[in-house]
Amino acid sequence: MKNIMLAHGGGGVEMNSLINDIIFEIFDNDILKRADDSAVLGEFKNLAFSTDSFVVDPIKFNGGDIGKIAACGTINDLAMVGASAKYLSCAVIIEEGLDIQTLKDVLNSLANICRDSDVKVVCGDTKVVPRGKCDKIFINTSGVGEILVPNIGVNSLKSGARVLLSSDIGRHGGVILASRNEFELQSELQSDCKSLKGVVNALISAGIKPLCMRDATRGGLSAVLNEWAVASGLEILVHENKINVCDEVQGICELLGFEPYELANEGTFVVAVDECDAQKTLEILKSFDENASEIGEILDSKNSRVIIQNAYKSRRFLEPPKGELLPRIC
Amino acid sequence: MKNIMLAHGGGGVEMNSLINDIIFEIFDNDILKRADDSAVLGEFKNLAFSTDSFVVDPIKFNGGDIGKIAACGTINDLAMVGASAKYLSCAVIIEEGLDIQTLKDVLNSLANICRDSDVKVVCGDTKVVPRGKCDKIFINTSGVGEILVPNIGVNSLKSGARVLLSSDIGRHGGVILASRNEFELQSELQSDCKSLKGVVNALISAGIKPLCMRDATRGGLSAVLNEWAVASGLEILVHENKINVCDEVQGICELLGFEPYELANEGTFVVAVDECDAQKTLEILKSFDENASEIGEILDSKNSRVIIQNAYKSRRFLEPPKGELLPRIC
Structure with a gap:
């Protein structure tokens, strides 16, 4: 393979191979290779550092815009x-000719999420490229935060842990799919795009020590669970009937041949906790979103794969996403 | 004005008005409004935070590439x-179809600068957009660093301070101009693109406390001096014959009607120091680059402008850059 394909940005197998085989090799260091959602910097006391670029198309969608997603993502x-x-x-990075009101709108969305989440935008950069050299606007946000609980990450995954989901899945991916296919459904469905700072702070304040958390963005729930299975070397079992999917997302998936497990989310996360913390975790998640659920557990098996079981106890592998999932989902 | 123009990204008057009138208003906070090259975060001990996106065209140029510039810039x-x-x-952000060797080359350039500067790349993000939705590759780097000396910034500028320049000017802008105009000169001139971590650390290790430093990127020396004059409310006098410009840059400027003062640099900075530190500062700057020079001083006059004096003692205003300087210079 000599050239970059859209699939290299999709959150699936191809993106993982680009990151693991090329990028990690070039920037060879232990902090990066931990491959958590943010880098944890020991040198600066309790500091975490993260970055994301956003190229979502369309830049405004039901339930958000590129500014909102750029703030929430980081x-x-x-x-x-x-x-x-x-x-x-x-x-x-702005395309020449973008109307200034659109710029103001998306930056205000970004600023509103920051205000609500008690986050300050303290530095920035503005580039303008000629017409046709980007598409309207791309936004990068990087962030620094204070680590409240140490050692949350894939290294802490272990057998016996319970796996919970903070909401129903697939709404952001569904909204973007719908907006590109001009469905009737478009007006009903809202992206789940939101800040998770509040719910995570609430879990930690309640004394829960999550083992590992991951927001199910590109590649969806399936990508997260498969990354966890590979990183931990353990088998993860989840129950289909515990994973909430709303009717609109189900409808879009059936029409277009997608699996809701592979659709992106922008404000929904997976969390693994010790069995003793599971009930309390579920209560707190439900107080933020009634569609939260406990979806499965990590088994005492070194099979490094994800099993999904349906209501009739029939089991199949939940494969990692592959191919061109949906370009410019975030 | 309703739409974004190329000039809004040029580093001149229009960019300043976009940043001051729109962006600072939306993300209203004191740290951002200080408008230094990096944010200084009191909450985390001695922490500075900065971001830059790079869209330089062409992505490879004499003396560097987009990866090198992305590391050096931040x-x-x-x-x-x-x-x-x-x-x-x-x-x-990668355009579909980019050849993977090019990606490796630019990321290796970025990694090499980081290795040489003892900097680790600890987090990242990869997006791929369809053909024609960006141009080859755009790179954002954000960085965190440890503040070695506090209160370096425009707030510390004062009358009597000496102004020094770390090198000759205009080489990066000249290289990009030449590459777009297919000059013979192209093969001679090298961008000044380089990391300034070593020279700044050397100044500080020698006990010098710089009042203010700024690398002369978009908008060049002229943009830096004019920003300093506006921010401090003081008049700055510089001497034309002290500002080194190499023959190739001079030639390109004469051919295309540019002023070297407005051309971008990517490894050249302006520093203001107390008079008592000026000689030692110059010695250290010269030990890194023989073209370093003391170029002027901050006058005891609240005129908030920049004066440039030629060898015959004739004086004129050095106006802030304006208009489409050179799109995608960095």
């Missing part, structure tokens, strides 16, 4: 390592 | 507030 990546986001950078 | 922004860069993020 705040959430910090939350996933148990860090409370404090400061964000905001770097924009 | 390392240098941290150095300019007296911070020693420690960790970088690297987020790439």
Whole structure:
């Protein structure tokens, strides 16, 4: 393979191979290779650091826009390592001719999420490229946050842990799919795009020590569970009937041949906790979103794979996503 | 004005108005409004934070490539507030079809600068957009560094301070101009693109406390001096014959009607120091680059403007850059 394909950005097998075989090799260091959602920097006391670029198309969608997603994405990546986001950078690449009101709208969305999440945008950068050299606007946010609980990450996954999901799945991916296919459904469904700082802080304040958390963005729930299975070397079992999928997302998946497990989310996360913390975790997740559920557990088996069981106890592998899932989902 | 123009990204008057009137208003906070090259975060001990996106065209140029510039740009922004860069993020937006060898080459350039500067790339992001939706590759780097000396910034500028320049000017801008105009000169001239971490650390280790530093990127020396004059409310006098410009840059400027003062640099900075530190500062700058020079001083006059004096003592205003300087210079 000599050239970059869309699949290299899709969150599936091809992206993992690009990251593992090329990028990690070039920037060879232990912090990066831990491959958590944020880097944990020992040198600066309790500091976590994360980055994400956003190229979502369309830039405005039901339930959000590129500014909202840019703020939530990095705040959430910090939350996933148990860090409370404090400061964000905001770097924009703007296509010549973009109307200034659109720029203001998306930056206001970004600023509103930051205000609500008690996060300050403290540095930025503005580039403008000629017409046709980018598409309207791309936004990078990087963030620093304070780690509230140490050692949350794939290294802490272990057999016996319970796996919970903070919401129903597939709404962000469903909205983007619908907007590109001009469905009737479009007006009903809202992206799940939101900041997870509040719910994660609530879990930690309640004394829960999550083992590992991951927001189910590109590649969806399936990508997260498969990454966890590979990283831990353990087998994960989840129950189909415990994973909530709303009717609109189910409908879009049936029409277009997608699996809801592979659709992106932008405010929904997976969390593994010790069995003794599972009930309390579920209560707190449900107080933020009634569609939260306990979906499965990590088995005492070194098979490094994900099994999904349906209501009739029939089991199949939940394969990692592959191919061109959906370009420019975030 | 309703739409974004190329000039909004040029580093001149239009970019300043976009940043001051729109972006600073939306993300209203004191740290951001300080408008130094990096944010200084009191909450985390001695922490500086900075971001830059890079869209340079062509992605490979004499003396560097987009990977080298992406590493140097953020390392240098941290150095300019007296911070020693420690960790970088690297987020790439890649156009579908880019050949993977090119990706490896630019990321290796980025990694080489980081290795030489003792900086680790600890987090990243990879997006791929369809053909025609960006141009080859855009890179964002954000960085965190340890502040070695506090209070370096425009707030510390004062009358009587000496102004020094770390090198000759305009080489990066000249290289990009030449590459777009297919000059013979192209093969001679090298971009000044380099990390400034070493020279700034050397100044600080020698006991010098710079008042303010700024690397002369978009908008060049003229943009830096005019920003300093506006921010401090003081008048700055510089001497034309002290500002070194190599023959190739001079030639390109004469052919294309540019001023070397407005051409971008990617490894050249302006530093203001107390008079008592000027001689030692110059010696250290010269030990890194023989073209370093003391170029002027900050006058005891609240005129908030920049004066340039030629060898015949004739004086004129050095106006801030304006208009489409050169799109995608960095």
